[in-house]
Amino acid sequence: MIKNESDILAYIQKNINTTSKNVIKSIGDDCAVIKLSTNKSLVITTDTSLLGPHFTKNYSPYEIGYKCLATNLSDIAAMGCKPKYLLMAITIPKLTDAWIKSFYKGINQLIKKHDLTLIGGDTNKGPLSISFQVIGVNNKKILYRKGAKINDDIYVTGKIGMARAALLLSKNKKKYKVLKKFLHMPTPRISIGLAISNIANCCIDISDGLAKDLQTLMSQSKKGADVFIEKIPTHHVVKKTLTRNKYLEALIEGGEDYELCFTSSKKNRNKIKSLSLKYKTPITIIGTVTKSEIKYLDNGNMIKLNLKGFDHFSK
Amino acid sequence: MIKNESDILAYIQKNINTTSKNVIKSIGDDCAVIKLSTNKSLVITTDTSLLGPHFTKNYSPYEIGYKCLATNLSDIAAMGCKPKYLLMAITIPKLTDAWIKSFYKGINQLIKKHDLTLIGGDTNKGPLSISFQVIGVNNKKILYRKGAKINDDIYVTGKIGMARAALLLSKNKKKYKVLKKFLHMPTPRISIGLAISNIANCCIDISDGLAKDLQTLMSQSKKGADVFIEKIPTHHVVKKTLTRNKYLEALIEGGEDYELCFTSSKKNRNKIKSLSLKYKTPITIIGTVTKSEIKYLDNGNMIKLNLKGFDHFSK
Known part of the structure; x- marks a missing residue:
C-alpha cells in the first residue's frame, strides 16, 4: 500500500529504472549526478513550491520567486557544486503585471548573484505552482549524504x-x-x-x-x-x-x-x-x-x- | 503590460540572463541546448501537465502518466536527439494506491521503450500537476526550428x-x-x-x-x-x-x-x-x-x- 512519500519512492525504486551507465547518483540525495568525463559531472535537482506548504499569503511575489529558486540552489550547494543553468515550469492563476514583474525580480536577484542562465521553461494557467530545475557542475569533489567518518x-x-x-x-x-x-x-x-x-x-x-x-x-x-x-x-x-x-x-x-x-x-x-x-x-x-x-x-x-x-x- | 505568455517571454528575455558560454540554444525552441564538447551536447526540456488544459477527467491515471512524459519526449524528438534522463516534480491531491501504481505504469511504458533513467524528482500534496524534465543527447546534428531552405x-x-x-x-x-x-x-x-x-x-x-x-x-x-x-x-x-x-x-x-x-x-x-x-x-x-x-x-x-x-x- 502506498501511504506516504517513502512508499512512492520505494515503489519507484522497485519498479522503475533509476540507474544506468554514467548515472553516479540517482534518486536519494540532494541532487542527481551524471558523469560527463573523469573529473566533470553535472548535478541536477528539481523542486516544486506551492502555496501552503512552501509559502503563504503573506509572502510577496518577490519573496516567492526568490525562495523557490533559493531552495533549489541550496540543493546544489549541499553537493558542493556550482549552479549554472536553470529551467522553470510555472503555473499561475492569472496574469497580473505587478505580480509577474515582482516575482521575476525575486528570481533575478539570485540569477545575478550566482551568474546563472535561464535556459528554458513552461508557463501554464492554474493553481500557483513553481517548479525549478537547476543544473550545476562540480569544481572539485562532489559531496553526498553518505561519507561521514567516526570522530568527524x-x-x-x-x-x-x-x-x-x-x-x-x-x-x-x-x-x-x-x-x-x-x-x-x-x-x-x-x-x-x-x-x-x-x-x-x-x-x-x-x-x-x-x-x-x-x-x-x-x-x-x-x-x-x-x-x-x-x-x-x-x-x-x-x-x-x-x-x-x-x-x-x-x-x-x-x-x-x-x-x-x-x-x-x-x-x-x-x-x-x-x-x-x-x-x-x-x-x-x-x-x-x-x-x-x-x-x-x-x-x-x-x-x-x-x-x-x-x-x-x-x- | 504583461497580458499573455508571449509578454512573459519578452519580459524574461529583456530582463533576465538567458545566454552564456556553452548555451547553444536557450528559451525559444523545443529544448535548450548546452554544449559539452565539439560534437556532444545536452538537450533539455520541461513541461507541466494539468487537469484541464492537458488532460481531462476521462483520462485514466495510466494515460495521464503516459501522455505527460510522451509530450516531453516529443520535444527531444523534435531536436533530433535521444532522450536519456528524466526528473519529475509531481503534485497530487491524495495518495490512492491504485492511482499511483497505474500512473507510474503509464510512465514506465515509455521509460522501458526508450531505455530512460529516472534520476530525480519531488513529490508534493496539492492540485494535480505533473512536471517532467527530460535530458537528451545528440547522435548527429541537432535540429532547430530555424534552418528551412527555399524549395525544401x-x-x-x-x-x-x-x-x-x-x-x-x-x-x-x-x-x-x-x-x-x-x-x-x-x-x-x-x-x-x-x-x-x-x-x-x-x-x-x-x-x-x-x-x-x-x-x-x-x-x-x-x-x-x-x-x-x-x-x-x-x-x-x-x-x-x-x-x-x-x-x-x-x-x-x-x-x-x-x-x-x-x-x-x-x-x-x-x-x-x-x-x-x-x-x-x-x-x-x-x-x-x-x-x-x-x-x-x-x-x-x-x-x-x-x-x-x-x-x-x-x-
Whole structure:
C-alpha cells in the first residue's frame, strides 16, 4: 500500500529504472549526478513550491520567486557544486503585471548573484505552482549524504531555528519582523559548499530540520552522532523568546533555514575557521560522528526528543 | 503590460540572463541546448501537465502518466536527439494506491521503450500537476526550428488531426473510441527524429497545431511555405465524419498529435521514403518552402484561414 512519500519512492525504486551507465547518483540525495568525463559531472535537482506548504499569503511575489529558486540552489550547494543553468515550469492563476514583474525580480536577484542562465521553461494557467530545475557542475569533489567518518566534527553553517521560530512567533509583530527574512529569503550557501567540497566528508542542507537531516546523513553513512545542543548557533531572538520546548522544536525540528550540515575530519578545523572568516558566516561544530545511534546532549545531559519527520501526505 | 505568455517571454528575455558560454540554444525552441564538447551536447526540456488544459477527467491515471512524459519526449524528438534522463516534480491531491501504481505504469511504458533513467524528482500534496524534465543527447546534428531552405519539401510524420477530432467528436461514442488513443496516448517520434537529424533542415513537433507550428518554423527560418491541404495525411474517420470547417480545424489548427513537422532538401526524398518504410510510419510531403508568406492551397485553390493561436492566458 502506498501511504506516504517513502512508499512512492520505494515503489519507484522497485519498479522503475533509476540507474544506468554514467548515472553516479540517482534518486536519494540532494541532487542527481551524471558523469560527463573523469573529473566533470553535472548535478541536477528539481523542486516544486506551492502555496501552503512552501509559502503563504503573506509572502510577496518577490519573496516567492526568490525562495523557490533559493531552495533549489541550496540543493546544489549541499553537493558542493556550482549552479549554472536553470529551467522553470510555472503555473499561475492569472496574469497580473505587478505580480509577474515582482516575482521575476525575486528570481533575478539570485540569477545575478550566482551568474546563472535561464535556459528554458513552461508557463501554464492554474493553481500557483513553481517548479525549478537547476543544473550545476562540480569544481572539485562532489559531496553526498553518505561519507561521514567516526570522530568527524559535525558542522552547521550560519544560524538555525529562525525559520520555524518565525512561524511560532508569527503573532508577535516585532519579533516576527526580525525573523521572517530567514523564513522568506534563505541564503543558499553556494560559496561555502564549493569551498568545503574537498574537505567535507558528507553534506546535506537543513530543509527538513536538523534532526531529520542529520539522521539522513548518519543513516546513509551508517554512523551515529553526539549532538551538543548548547553549541547549536541560533538567533538571540529565538533563544530569548521561546519556551524551552518551542526552542528545541525550532532548533532541532525546524528546518527551512537551508543552512548546510556537514562533517569533516578534526584536522580540518583551522581551514574551516578561515573559511568562516572569509565568507563572514559562522561555521560551527555542533557534534561528533560516532559509531552508531544519534544522541542529543544539553550541557552533558542526554535529552530524549520526540520528533516527527515531515511528510507531505501525513495528517 | 504583461497580458499573455508571449509578454512573459519578452519580459524574461529583456530582463533576465538567458545566454552564456556553452548555451547553444536557450528559451525559444523545443529544448535548450548546452554544449559539452565539439560534437556532444545536452538537450533539455520541461513541461507541466494539468487537469484541464492537458488532460481531462476521462483520462485514466495510466494515460495521464503516459501522455505527460510522451509530450516531453516529443520535444527531444523534435531536436533530433535521444532522450536519456528524466526528473519529475509531481503534485497530487491524495495518495490512492491504485492511482499511483497505474500512473507510474503509464510512465514506465515509455521509460522501458526508450531505455530512460529516472534520476530525480519531488513529490508534493496539492492540485494535480505533473512536471517532467527530460535530458537528451545528440547522435548527429541537432535540429532547430530555424534552418528551412527555399524549395525544401515540408514533411509531417504519421497522421494528424485526430487529437482535435477526438475532442470534436467526443459525444459520438463509436468514433471517439477510435480517435481517443491519438489524443490520450500520442507516440513521441524518437527514432524518426534521430534518423532525420542529419538530413532535415529544421523541425518542430506539432503540439500547437500545424498552422501555428509551421508558422514558427517559417518565421524562425525567415521563409514562407505553400501547404497542400489535400496532401495532409489524416485518419479516415476524421476525413469522413467532420464537416468541412471542422475538418480544416482538426487538420490545421488541431495540435496535440505530437507528430514531427520538418523540412528537407528534395534530394533526400528517397532516403526519407526508406525511413518511412523502415519505421512503418507515413512521412508525407505536405508542402514546399518558399521565399515568404505561408499559403494554404486545397487542390490548387487558395484557402483563407482564420486561425487563433493557443495561449493559456487568452480568454
